[in-house]
Amino acid sequence: MKHLKTNARKDLLARAYLDMLGHNAGPHARPLRGSEKRDPVEKAIDHLSGVSRTAVKGSIPPDVAAAAVLLARAVESVDSLARELRRGCPVVSITTHSAAVVPLVRGILKVCAFGKDASIRDEQHFEANCANPVLLVSRDGSGKQHRNENGNEAVAKALHALAPIVGIAPDPRRHLPRDLLRAAEHHLSLERLDASAISLVVEAVTGEAPTIAVDEQLVQVVDISDLALSIRPDRSADDCIRRMDAMVSNKTVLDYDGPSLEDLPGYGAARDWGLELVADLRAYRTGRLDWENIESSLLLFGPPGVGKTQYAMALAKSCNVPIVKTSVADWNSALYLSGTLAAIKDSFSKAKQLAPAVLFVDELDGISDRASIGGEYREYWTQILNLLLEQLSAVPPGVIVVCCTNFPERIDPAVRRAGRLDRTIEIPLPDAAALAKILRYYLGPNLLPGADLTHAALAAIGHxxxxxxxxxxxxxxxARRAQRDLTIEDVVHEIRSGREALPDKLRRVCAVHESGHLIVGVALDVFEPQALSILDHGGTTRVDLSSANAQTEAGVENLITALLGGRAAEEILLGRAEATIGAGIGDDSDFARATGAALDLELGYGLGSLGVVHYAKNTREMFLHDPGVTSLVRKRLDRCHERARALIEKNRPAVEAVAARLQTTGYLDRSEIERLLLTQTVKPELHDEDQTED
Incomplete structure (x- = not known):
C-alpha cells in the first residue's frame, strides 16, 4: 500500500453532485442486525467486544457515487457547461464505459444537472409546452428502438422549445438520435476511474477519506461494478481500499495460473511471434520502441484442440498484461443488432482501458465473408462486419489483438488484411517431438521422471x-483405481483406447518404406528431411520440399521418383512378393501424388509430350479415358520408378542402416537423421555425362 497523494483537482462539482445525491436519498437509519432485540447473548457479545450498538446511516451506493464523480468531471471539463445545463439550452452527448452505466448517469443527471424545477422527459413523452422542459435520451443499445433513426422528432421539438438536450449511450453514433448528434455542441466521454476518484467514492460511502490508495497498476483494471463488492458503509475507508486491492488482484484478467508462452511446446511460428512481441513490449514500456513499429495483431487458425485459447492466455502471461476474452458468440448473444454492436465496442473499449492488454476474440469465422452472405441477413451482418473493421483499424497503442478460428477461409478478406490483423499463423497438429514435450508438461516433473515418452508420443500422432x-x-x-503408481503403459493404453499396435512384420516394412523415401529424396536433393516416424497405422516421412528444384520438368520428376522410393525400397530389400499396398491407398498416397504430378506435367505445366497446353484439373477426367494420355503418364511413372530402384540398389547400406534404426526407435528427428547420414554416404544419381569410361 502507498500513502494517498493529495489530488490537485478540487472536484468541486463532483462533491456537489454527491451532496445532492445524499440529500435526495434522505436520512434513513438502518439498524444493525441484533440491535432491536438484545438478548443476553447479544449483550455478552457487545460487552466482550467493547462496542455499543448504534444505527448505521444509509449512504450513496458505490456504483452511483463513482458514476457521479466521473460525470461531474466530464461536465466540469467544459467551461460553464454546468451553468448552461441549468440556465441555457445546450445539446450534449455523453459516452459511457458500458451499457450498465447508462441508467446510473441518467439518474444522476435527473437529480443534479438541471435543477429541481426542470420537467425532464424522454423522447417518447417530451412536451414542449411544459415549464422548463428538458429532453433526456438514454439508450444502452439493448432495444430495437435504440437506433439513430428513432427519436429525431423529439429532438426537433426540444430544439424549437430551446430545451436542454442530453443523450447518453455507450456508442452515441449508433444508439442516439441522428439529429441529436448533428446538433450537439459538446461530446463528453466518461474517463476512467483513477485513484483520486476511488478515494472520493470511498469518502462518499463511508463518510471518511482513506489514507491509503489502491496500487496504481491495479487501478487500471478497476471498473464501477467492482466498487459495490468492496466499498461498504459499515467498513472504514482504509479497509475498503484494502479489500478492493485484494479483490482486484484476483480478477480474471490478471489470472496467471496457467503456463507462460516460454513453457508451451508445439506452437512453432506462433510461439516465435509471441516471444518477439514480448521483447518488443518490454522495449515499448521503457521508451526504446514506438508502438507503430510493433506487430501487435494476429490471426491464429488450426483444428480444434490445438490450444489457440491457451496460447492467448500464455501470451498475456509472458507479456505480463491483462487479457480481455470474448468471442463472436458472446457478441451475438445480445437480443438485437444494436446490442451486438454495443458488445463489440465494449470489448475493444475494455481492452483500451486496460492497455497494455491482450484482446482475445474467439470464433472469428462467426463473422462471415460478405461474398457468402445473401438474402435478408446481408444488411445485418454487413453492419456487424463494418463495425469490426472500424474497431480493428483504430486499435489504440498498447492493445494486442489475437483472434482465432478453425476456418480462416470463411473470414472476410478485409478483416484479414495487413493493418487490421498483421499476421496469420497456423497452429498445426503437433508432431511426435512436440507431443512428447506436451506429455511431459501434463505429467509434470514428478510423474514418470526420466521416462522416454517417444513411444507414447508416436501413438498420439494426429491428436x-x-x-x-x-x-x-x-x-x-x-493407476489410482488400481492402487499403484502411474506407468507409461497406463498412458499408452489411454492414447490407443484399445487400438492395437502395428505388428512387428509391418513395422519392418514401414521402416524400409520410409527409409526409401529418405534416401532417394536426399540423393536427388528433393527435400530437407525433418523426421521419420512409425505410427500405429503406418509410417510417415516429414520433409521440407526444395522449391528451387521443383520448378522444372527434371525437378518434378525427381519429386515423383522420391515418392516412389518407398515402394522401390520394399521391392529391393524385401522382394516384390513382400511389397505392400500402403503406397497406393487413398487420395494422399504416394501413388496418388506421383500420378497427379505426372498428369500436371502432361496436361497442366506444358512440359509433356502434348506440348504447351493447360487443362484445368476439373476437366482432366476425360483424358483418363484416352489411351494415349494414360500411356504417357504410365511411361513417365515407370521411368521414375526404375530410377528409384536404381538409387535404392546403389545406396542399399544406407537404406538398411536407417531402416534398422527407425524400426528400433520408431522415430528419427532431424538431428538423428543427420548423424546417420554422416556415417552412411548417400550416392547421387549419375547421368551419362557424369560417367567415365573404364
Whole structure:
C-alpha cells in the first residue's frame, strides 16, 4: 500500500453532485442486525467486544457515487457547461464505459444537472409546452428502438422549445438520435476511474477519506461494478481500499495460473511471434520502441484442440498484461443488432482501458465473408462486419489483438488484411517431438521422471494437446483405481483406447518404406528431411520440399521418383512378393501424388509430350479415358520408378542402416537423421555425362 497523494483537482462539482445525491436519498437509519432485540447473548457479545450498538446511516451506493464523480468531471471539463445545463439550452452527448452505466448517469443527471424545477422527459413523452422542459435520451443499445433513426422528432421539438438536450449511450453514433448528434455542441466521454476518484467514492460511502490508495497498476483494471463488492458503509475507508486491492488482484484478467508462452511446446511460428512481441513490449514500456513499429495483431487458425485459447492466455502471461476474452458468440448473444454492436465496442473499449492488454476474440469465422452472405441477413451482418473493421483499424497503442478460428477461409478478406490483423499463423497438429514435450508438461516433473515418452508420443500422432491432457488425466485415474503408481503403459493404453499396435512384420516394412523415401529424396536433393516416424497405422516421412528444384520438368520428376522410393525400397530389400499396398491407398498416397504430378506435367505445366497446353484439373477426367494420355503418364511413372530402384540398389547400406534404426526407435528427428547420414554416404544419381569410361 502507498500513502494517498493529495489530488490537485478540487472536484468541486463532483462533491456537489454527491451532496445532492445524499440529500435526495434522505436520512434513513438502518439498524444493525441484533440491535432491536438484545438478548443476553447479544449483550455478552457487545460487552466482550467493547462496542455499543448504534444505527448505521444509509449512504450513496458505490456504483452511483463513482458514476457521479466521473460525470461531474466530464461536465466540469467544459467551461460553464454546468451553468448552461441549468440556465441555457445546450445539446450534449455523453459516452459511457458500458451499457450498465447508462441508467446510473441518467439518474444522476435527473437529480443534479438541471435543477429541481426542470420537467425532464424522454423522447417518447417530451412536451414542449411544459415549464422548463428538458429532453433526456438514454439508450444502452439493448432495444430495437435504440437506433439513430428513432427519436429525431423529439429532438426537433426540444430544439424549437430551446430545451436542454442530453443523450447518453455507450456508442452515441449508433444508439442516439441522428439529429441529436448533428446538433450537439459538446461530446463528453466518461474517463476512467483513477485513484483520486476511488478515494472520493470511498469518502462518499463511508463518510471518511482513506489514507491509503489502491496500487496504481491495479487501478487500471478497476471498473464501477467492482466498487459495490468492496466499498461498504459499515467498513472504514482504509479497509475498503484494502479489500478492493485484494479483490482486484484476483480478477480474471490478471489470472496467471496457467503456463507462460516460454513453457508451451508445439506452437512453432506462433510461439516465435509471441516471444518477439514480448521483447518488443518490454522495449515499448521503457521508451526504446514506438508502438507503430510493433506487430501487435494476429490471426491464429488450426483444428480444434490445438490450444489457440491457451496460447492467448500464455501470451498475456509472458507479456505480463491483462487479457480481455470474448468471442463472436458472446457478441451475438445480445437480443438485437444494436446490442451486438454495443458488445463489440465494449470489448475493444475494455481492452483500451486496460492497455497494455491482450484482446482475445474467439470464433472469428462467426463473422462471415460478405461474398457468402445473401438474402435478408446481408444488411445485418454487413453492419456487424463494418463495425469490426472500424474497431480493428483504430486499435489504440498498447492493445494486442489475437483472434482465432478453425476456418480462416470463411473470414472476410478485409478483416484479414495487413493493418487490421498483421499476421496469420497456423497452429498445426503437433508432431511426435512436440507431443512428447506436451506429455511431459501434463505429467509434470514428478510423474514418470526420466521416462522416454517417444513411444507414447508416436501413438498420439494426429491428436492435439487437449487430447494429451485428457489421456494423462485418465491414465492417472486408471493407476489410482488400481492402487499403484502411474506407468507409461497406463498412458499408452489411454492414447490407443484399445487400438492395437502395428505388428512387428509391418513395422519392418514401414521402416524400409520410409527409409526409401529418405534416401532417394536426399540423393536427388528433393527435400530437407525433418523426421521419420512409425505410427500405429503406418509410417510417415516429414520433409521440407526444395522449391528451387521443383520448378522444372527434371525437378518434378525427381519429386515423383522420391515418392516412389518407398515402394522401390520394399521391392529391393524385401522382394516384390513382400511389397505392400500402403503406397497406393487413398487420395494422399504416394501413388496418388506421383500420378497427379505426372498428369500436371502432361496436361497442366506444358512440359509433356502434348506440348504447351493447360487443362484445368476439373476437366482432366476425360483424358483418363484416352489411351494415349494414360500411356504417357504410365511411361513417365515407370521411368521414375526404375530410377528409384536404381538409387535404392546403389545406396542399399544406407537404406538398411536407417531402416534398422527407425524400426528400433520408431522415430528419427532431424538431428538423428543427420548423424546417420554422416556415417552412411548417400550416392547421387549419375547421368551419362557424369560417367567415365573404364
Amino acid at each position: 492435439t494437446g487437449a487430447d494429451v491432457e485428457t489421456w494423462v488425466r485418465r491414465a492417472r485415474s486408471r
